[in-house]
Amino acid sequence: MKLFTFxxxxxxxxxxxxxxxxxxxxxxxxxxxxxxxxEDLRAASDRAEVPVLxxxxxxxxxxxxxxxxxxxxxxPEPAVYPRDPYERARMRMIEDLCxxxxxxxxxxxxxxxxRADAPEASAMQSAARExxxxxxxxxxxxxxxxxxxxxxxxxxxxxxxxxxxxxxxMKIDLTDLPGVRAxxxxxxxxxxxxxxxxxxxxxxAGVHNIAAEFEGPxxxxxxxxxxxxxxxxxxxxxxxxxxxxxxxMMFPPxxx
Ligand SMILES: N[C@@H](CCC(=O)N[C@@H](CS)C(=O)NCC(=O)O)C(=O)O
Numbered sequence: 001m002k003l004f005t006f007x008x009x010x011x012x013x014x015x016x017x018x019x020x021x022x023x024x025x026x027x028x029x030x031x032x033x034x035x036x037x038x039e040d041l042r043a044a045s046d047r048a049e050v051p052v053l054x055x056x057x058x059x060x061x062x063x064x065x066x067x068x069x070x071x072x073x074x075x076p077e078p079a080v081y082p083r084d085p086y087e088r089a090r091m092r093m094i095e096d097l098c099x100x101x102x103x104x105x106x107x108x109x110x111x112x113x114x115r116a117d118a119p120e121a122s123a124m125q126s127a128a129r130e131x132x133x134x135x136x137x138x139x140x141x142x143x144x145x146x147x148x149x150x151x152x153x154x155x156x157x158x159x160x161x162x163x164x165x166x167x168x169x170m171k172i173d174l175t176d177l178p179g180v181r182a183x184x185x186x187x188x189x190x191x192x193x194x195x196x197x198x199x200x201x202x203x204x205a206g207v208h209n210i211a212a213e214f215e216g217p218x219x220x221x222x223x224x225x226x227x228x229x230x231x232x233x234x235x236x237x238x239x240x241x242x243x244x245x246x247x248x249m250m251f252p253p254x255x256x
Pocket of ligand 1: 006009
C-alpha cells in the first residue's frame with residue numbers, strides 16, 4: 001500500500017498514526033497539491049487532497065475518516081474504534097470536532113498571521129485564540145477524568161493529538177485544564193504518536209515562513225467547507241471577498 005501524505009497535514013498525520021499503531025507496512029509519498037501540483041495525487045483523488053491510500057491493486061481511498069474505517073475493518077487489531085456503539089459514535093463526533101472545527105480555527109489563525117496587514121488581522125487572531133481555548137475546555141469535558149476520550153485509546157485521541165498543540169502555538173494557558181495536560185503527556189508516550197510528533201516538528205522547523213506552508217507557486221491558498229465557514233461566521237467576510245477577488249483562493253477541483 002502507498003499513502004499520499006503531507007508531514008504537517010493533521011488528516012494525513014492521523015492516518016499515519018493509525019498505520020503505525022496497527023503496525024501496517026506502507027510506502028509514503030509526500031504530496032500537497034496546492035504547493036507542488038503533482039498530478040499523481042490529482043489522479044488518485046477527485047479532491048486532490050491528502051491523505052489518499054493506494055491499495056496494492058491500484059484502487060484508491062480518499063479522506064482520512066474513510067481510510068481509517070477501512071484500516072480498522074481490514075486490520076482490526078489493535079483496535080482504534082471502541083467496541084461500545086455509543087462510545088464509537090462519540091469517537092466519531094470528537095474526530096469530527098477536530099477535523100472540522102479545530103482545523104478551521106487553526107486555518108483562520110494562520111491566515112490572519114499571513115495577512116498581518118489586513119484590517120481584520122488582529123480581531124481574527126483573537127477570535128481564533130478564543131475559540132481554540134473553548135475547544136480545549138471542550139476536550140477537558142470530553143475526557144471527564146478518563147485517560148482517553150472513549151475508554152481505551154481510539155481514533156478520537158489520534159485526531160485530537162494532531163490539533164491540540166495549536167493551543168501551544170497560540171500560547172494559550174492550559175494550567176486550569178489538568179485533564180488535557182495529563183492526556184497530552186500520556187499520548188506522547190505512545191510510540192506511533194511520538195514518531196508523528198517528531199516528523200511534524202521536523203517539518204515545521206523547515207518552514208521558514210507561513211506563506212511557504214500555505215501558498216502555492218501562484219500565491220493561491222487551498223480553501224474548503226469549514227475553512228470558509230469559520231471566517232464568514234466570525235464576520236470576516238470582507239477578507240474572504242478580497243481573497244476571492246484577488247484570485248488567491250484555490251478550491252478542490254470540480255467533481256468529474
Ligand atoms: N476531509 C479530508 C480533508 C483533507 C484535507 O483537507 N487535506 C488538506 C491538507 S490539510 C489538503 O490536501 N489540501 C489540499 C492542498 O493543500 O493542496 C480528510 O479528512 O482527509
